[in-house]
Amino acid sequence: MDISSTSLLVGLVVVLLLFVRWRRKTYRLPPGPPALPLLGNILTMDNRAPFKTFLKWSETYGPVMTAYLGTQRVVVLVGYDTVKEALVDNADDFVGRAPVPFVLRALKGYGLTISNGERWRQLRRFTLTTLRDFGMGRKRMEGWIQEESRYLLDAFRETKSHPFDPTAYLSRTVSNVICALVFGQRFSYEDNNFLRLLQIFSGVLRFGSSSWGQLYNIFPRLVELIPGKHHQIMDELEEIKTFSMGKIQKHKETLDPANPRDFIDCFLIRLKQEKDIPNTEFHYDNMTATVLNLFLAGTETTSTTIRYALMLLIKHPEIQEHMQKEIDAVIGQDRSPMMDDRKSLPFTDAVIHEVQRFVDLVPLNVPHYAIRDIAFRGYMIPKDTVILPMLHSVLRDKDHWDSPWTFNPKHFLDTNGNFKKNPAFLPFSAGKRSCVGESLARMELFMFIVTLLQHFTFSCPGGPDNMDTTPEISGFANLPRKYHLIATPR
Template sequence: MTELSAVTIGLVGFATIAIVLSYAKMIWRKRKFPPGPLPMPVIGNALQLMSEGLMPSLVKMSEKYGQVYTVHFGPRPTLIVVGYQAVKEVLVDLGDIFLGRGTIPVFQRFYNNSGLTLLNGEHWKQMRQFSLLTLKDFGMGKKSLEEPIQEETQHLVEYFRKSNEQPINPSTTLSCASANIIASILMSKRYEYTDEKWMKILQDMRDSFEIISSPWGQMYDMFPDVMEYLPGRHRKMFDLLKELRDIVKENVKIHESNMDPSCPRDYIDCFLIRMKQENLDSETCFDKTNLVATVFDMFLGGAETTSVTLNFGILHFIKYPEIQEKLHQEIDQVIGRTREPRLEDRNQMPYMNAIIHEVQRISDVLPMGCIRSATRDVTVRGYKIPKGMDVLPVLSTVLQDPTQFETPGKFNINHFLDENGKFRKNNGFMPFAAGKRVCIGESLVRMEIFIIFATILQKFTLKSVVDPKDLDISPTESGLESIPPSHKVIFIPRE
């Protein structure tokens, strides 16, 4: 036997022993977790999860193992929580225990392991409190933000009017509108719909999320160390967001050079002021790395998820013309044809309010929710969950829980209307998650969606270029995000 052969045999033997020991450790740990499918060495339950698609697989497994069960994303054990009651238990009843952020390899790469989304413990509490107060100071959730949203919506109206009733794809323009609203709060910026460079950046953002939500992105989240070295579409998802990240960095640099501490203009200014106040504290989370990551995160969340919801809404409007007709009647009755819609109109418009809620529910924009982790040992439904274990509350199973919604798989306005035609709340409505780590921009998104939808439908009748019966509005991908299909729309002025 040659020396090379001996070394090869030794390495193979060593690798085999390592795999066997790793698998033995996995199986030993598994016996302490809630039930779930038997994982394979190294790859865990990847084959079962990817065979029918991630979301369908998770739902199907819950039928066998219950509302709380264990899945191995690669070698990583994760507690899966499905259905309204179980998700409420984790996010609300035990919310203080499940405040930790779990493992999200894609976001960890995006945000350089920094920013509000990924912070934990005291740093997360400080950053969230600061961000909430600062965003409120600049109008989030208040009437003072109504005017900028109305102004941006008028730009949308003019853009759609100039289409002269020719079919157009509104998706990137809607992205620009929602991006401009959050950009005004974060960095005092607004971009024109004719800015080709900016529109390309927004399209790149959409393309990146499409890859993240595809099997390529899901495989990266399971095996980040391996996928880093393999060819495939997943390698593009980070490059597609580079220009947006560079714009955030550039705006931070500009703010540093011309900021007036006595008159902060936006979120970046306020963060820089806080940085100077804490510059002697070596343990502070208020540094430039967290600033860039947090602004980048808020921008992605505020622009992308809002525009996706707007796109799904328009698709439902052209799919169901009878809905538009009723919405036009309500708008004409409450607002009229000339006055700009205001947030206070929502209380007088139960049909519009219910439609928006049902669009958000059925569109299921973030079906996976966002992974959490246990901050200490805890018992959930009789199972001991160790500190640090990843926990995935699957929001899609809440929005489609038959105990909360009569026809969970179908668009049904009566999920949010009572027998008298008045708006009614539904506990299963959790598109923004729930508890103390609920989406920080919820009030802003709700305000945007109402004013934009009400204004567009006040001014236009929307028509599909194909027979509505033949229009498929189901997502093209459904992973981290549900991706709406691309369709052209005709905007006909209501004169």
């Protein structure tokens, strides 16, 4: 490279750096680490666990800071007070959802998860109302979970106390609950098509949490041009969309508007009612995408949390034994648990809450977005900025948890052993974008875990010391390592 070319390159770099500094000054951006042109801060980040890097940077730059993922500006919110002030106290400002490239390509902007504006408002209102009408958080749903629990118990008994990987068992069980809500049916545990879909779900979550998945979201156009796992994942997502569209078509052919059977029926009825409204959000693209949202989110997040729970109970057998004694005293081993039992099982309830806190399933939160300029804590967050209200920093906030880095059920117990709430318990996020399936997930976690402990004691080959509870992947989600457990009938 000759001297003139070198000088031109250096000049270009200087101009870009000055531009970044000018933008920061013009908009009163929150402080943050120096960023390289085009690459941003990615070379100095832990790509296996980016939330750790953000947490470390916050020690220098404070609880509201700016970073760059490639050319994308990101404002990171750290700590319970900061996250609550944004998502709850200033909910309308922080209601936007970021156009995550991977999800955007898969769903074309349709559905509930990453939509904004009127589309999001209408779909969220409709989804919450419909799921509640079909039992989410109510007695009807309790019966479905109890029924599915019996299938799970039978499957565990068939292992005859031999070591096995619980992943597929738990995915099938949890997914069948959301299938009852969305499709109006459960699937056999031996249904190969069902098992194939669950395998795809697991792969999607792993890809989204991997370094390659994060790279896709930072440089989507570049990554699209090269071979990689992302092409396979997109093809597999088309399989799920085809499956969902097939279910929608069968519902359409058998629809009785006077007797809706499930979420799909209700959406079809609304679609027909608004067919003459030009800008309606109730059309097939939004229906297919929302069904996919519910199907995926309603399967992987809860089943992964239960898998973590069993891992932690094996790691801490004294806690498992304490739970079993409490469950035996209150419920016994002959009847199914009900949600009304929870208030009589304070230790068990505390453990389940602590599992969610300690697991820290979605450490960065699902990204928010500035759909307009936002004034926050003396700074200006410009329109089109990605916002990460870090749930990890809330669930590990040392001002709200006595021992944030250890698994400790006492975080949710008072001195008399009664259950106590903690405002920093936000595994489902907070504000207007909190998880629509929160009440369903809470029911499933409580009822499935209690049912399993009624009937089995869990251990693993090699004993508790052989159980590694550190995540295998910590990108979008903290995903547990594969392990084998032994379910010994009680």
